[in-house]
Amino acid sequence: MISITTENLTLRLRRKVEFGKGAGRKPASSLHIRDREKIDMRATSTLTMALPALLALGSPAAAHHPGDKLDEVMISKEHFFQMIDRPAPPFNLVDADGRQVALSDFADRIVILHFIYAGCPDVCPLHAEKIAEVQRMVNISPMKDRVQFISITTDPANDTPEVMKDFGPAHGLDPVNWIFLTAEESQAEDATRILVKAFGHKFKATEDGLQVHGVVTHVIDRGGRWAANFHGLQFDPINLVLYINGLTNKHRKPPEPTLWERFRSWF
Known part of the structure; x- marks a missing residue:
């Protein structure tokens, strides 16, 4: 089984979304609008696939969630x-x-x-x-x-x-x-x-x-x-997204007690 750490997944994601920033490429601000739209679409597609897995590593259920x-x-x-x-x-x-x-x-x-x-x-x-x-x-x-x-x-x-x-x-x-x-x-x-x-x-x-x-x-x-x-x-920017996610998880409401748990609390 292959183990994927937050650092590894972040690095892979960064490499994919920065494909337009390599040597010999124009800066995003100087690209034609259609070229920028293509970059945005490809980057968004990559993020759509990778980000849920990345954020899952930062969920309360994950072993290495930073919490407090x-x-x-x-x-x-x-x-x-x-x-x-x-x-x-x-x-x-x-x-x-x-x-x-x-x-x-x-x-x-x-x-x-x-x-x-x-x-x-x-x-x-x-x-x-x-x-x-x-x-x-x-x-x-x-x-x-x-x-x-x-x-x-x-x-x-x-x-x-x-x-x-x-x-x-x-x-x-x-x-x-x-x-x-x-x-x-x-x-x-x-x-x-x-x-x-x-x-x-x-x-x-x-x-x-x-x-x-x-x-x-x-x-x-x-x-x-x-x-x-x-x-x-x-x-x-990925670090800012992860920080936002950490704050979001920090404020999650505890799950509602089950009917059995409420029943037991009566005694």
């Missing part, structure tokens, strides 16, 4: 992981249609949050596409209805509703569980940049209309607990 040691395991696996474990800063913002959205609206989900602005010429589009890659993996698993992806603009003045509505499709984000938020008209123009500071980093506006900033993906557990950060663009 989830953060320790991720620290050992992912160089760009940072454990936080404190309440997330609350926010009340609006979506592209002007509907009010609060972080507390997603208290029953795991939230993947990041800050960007549509006019960013370099890392923001790459960050959005990294989040989209994670979202695709999550959405082919049972976690789809348990995870909410949120992008928040740090440039409310220029990221108009039209710009916000075009941003997701342009970068592969699926509105089924992704939303793009901005400040309300009654809020200060720098309201979301102030919110960034509450999450531990900065977007500093410059005179040429750009912003100097870092790149951080925030993971907020159910109940509003700020669980962790994944820094930069070099983290392995």
Whole structure:
């Protein structure tokens, strides 16, 4: 019998989904849209077959599920992981249609949050596409209805509703569980940049209309607990998916007692 470890399966999966990143190939961002669609279809097909087995290794029934040691395991696996474990800063913002959205609206989900602005010429589009890659993996698993992806603009003045509505499709984000938020008209123009500071980093506006900033993906557990950060663009998206899965399993309700167990509890 062949034994497949989480590490082996992760390595195989990574090799398959990165077939388009080898020497002599164009970066995904420079590919023609049809070529990118082909890559997405092949990658999604591979993930559809491999991810359930990978996540099964992370289920509560598996012998090596990290459980309460989830953060320790991720620290050992992912160089760009940072454990936080404190309440997330609350926010009340609006979506592209002007509907009010609060972080507390997603208290029953795991939230993947990041800050960007549509006019960013370099890392923001790459960050959005990294989040989209994670979202695709999550959405082919049972976690789809348990995870909410949120992008928040740090440039409310220029990221108009039209710009916000075009941003997701342009970068592969699926509105089924992704939303793009901005400040309300009654809020200060720098309201979301102030919110960034509450999450531990900065977007500093410059005179040429750009912003100097870092790149951080925030993971907020159910109940509003700020669980962790994944820094930069070099983290392995599979590790973020496994971390989300670990949080999901951590919150699973115990099975309902059987009729016999309830009967015995009476005595």
